[in-house]
Amino acid sequence: MPARGDLPTGAPIWNDLTTDDLDATVAFYTDLFGWTHENHGPEFGNYGTFFLDGKRVAGVMPQMSPQSPLGWLVHLHAPDVDAATEAAKRAGGSVVLDPLDVMDLGRQAVVVDPSGAAVSLWQPGTQTGFETVAEHAAPGWHELHTQDFDASVPFYAELGWTPRIMSDEPQFRYAVDEVGGQQYAGIMDDPRSGVPGPSYWLVYFGTDDADATAARVTELGGTVVRGPEDTPFGRLLNVTDPRGATFSVIGPNTGAAQA
Structure with a gap:
């Protein structure tokens, strides 16, 4: 089904994967789910997008340093990412990545909640998140x-x-x-x-x-x-x-x- 219209604040808006073997990871997910993959090039750190029938469903990127955590990261909708980051700190979280602009795609921060789980906060720009959800391979x-x-x-x-x-x-x-x-x-x-x-x-x-x-x-x-x-x-x-x-x-x- 199409992505759910205007997402409420705090709802998941995107997910992406950091991997230590980009080629092998892309091959696995494209074969498993029938996704296609677009690598956006060195200027984007070889970040790529997975598409299902031409619609965005997930992202993937190579590990940028040995300290970068591997695995899937969930992004929550934050219409004002700076305010959301301050709210996270007041609520007992810590900030891993201060708010920053990701070109015209959006504005992002990464926080760790009080239980130790990392989550991204995403203020959409041209990248508005999932384009399809709740169906096969989405x-x-x-x-x-x-x-x-x-x-x-x-x-x-x-x-x-x-x-x-x-x-x-x-x-x-x-x-x-x-x-x-x-x-x-x-x-x-x-x-x-x-x-x-x-x-x-x-x-x-x-x-x-x-x-x-x-x-x-x-x-x-x-x-x-x-x-x-x-x-x-x-x-x-x-x-x-x-x-x-x-x-x-x-x-x-x-x-x-x-x-």
Whole structure:
């Protein structure tokens, strides 16, 4: 489906991947999801965009220094990135990258939330984020796995979320950012579920067939960490790509757990 119109403040607007092997990573994702890739050249640090049927779905870049963290980074919509950065600091976060202009594409900062998860703040310019979501091979969901749920929920509220506690069970506590009946992202209390740290943001991509995607991941040199398994939210697959970056894939259930 097309990307969701005007995104509320704080909602995921983009995701991109930092890798230590650009060619191998591009080959993996283009083969797995049928994406195409455009490298924007040395003047952009060889940052590239992945497209699904001509529409932007994700970015990819080479690791710029040995200190640059590898893996997927989630960008949250920040109409005023300078104000959002100050709000993040007031809410107990720290700043990794001060606000800066990325040519005419937008303005960006990177912060670390109180639980230790890094997240980007993106003020759109000409780069307005996803162009399609919630379909096969497109971004479907973004989820914070936190070691400090009680600090994380108010932190993201300061960044614009409207949090709603969806579940507060002994082994499953979960909050969503929900605006006008539309859910945009989630926060999982990992210790409540018995999951050790660290805290991190997880990107989900859609699939029409989770089992076929799992088989293809393995064929392409990735690793299936868990699943596929039916859940109340869809058939879930947790994966690492050949360079070790973690992501999830979700598709229609095949059994009794189908919602």
